[in-house]
Amino acid sequence: MNKAQLIDSVQEILGGDTSKRAAAEALDAVLKAITKGVKKGPVQLIGFGTFKPVERAARMGRNPRKPEIEVEIKASKTVRFVASSALKDSL
Incomplete structure (x- = not known):
């Protein structure tokens, strides 16, 4: 949708x-x-789920075509969604 x-x-x-x-x-x-x-923090919608801010640590990544080449991936912020049990049960 x-x-x-x-x-x-x-x-x-x-x-x-x-x-x-x-x-x-x-x-x-x-x-x-x-x-x-x-x-500001987690947003919880009862019966639907929770949107949580998450910080990702810096890490090293590899090019899948040339595994010997390493690339530094910077730390970043993202949002994670966790579905409520009511939403999961409705599927």
Whole structure:
């Protein structure tokens, strides 16, 4: 499912009075809130899952075509999603 399909789904769930634009704005607001919140710490959505900020340590990587060539991969920050048991059970 891509973002356009997700907007259509949100519009359908909210009902016939909801425009596609309103559904898109609602989805964008939720995504912005999650993005802003995960900068401060974990964002937990009960029944769905948790978005956690994670730091990756610096490490050495290898070129798969030329294993003798090592490349330093810098430390970075990323986000990890952990699904809730309710979400896992719904699959």
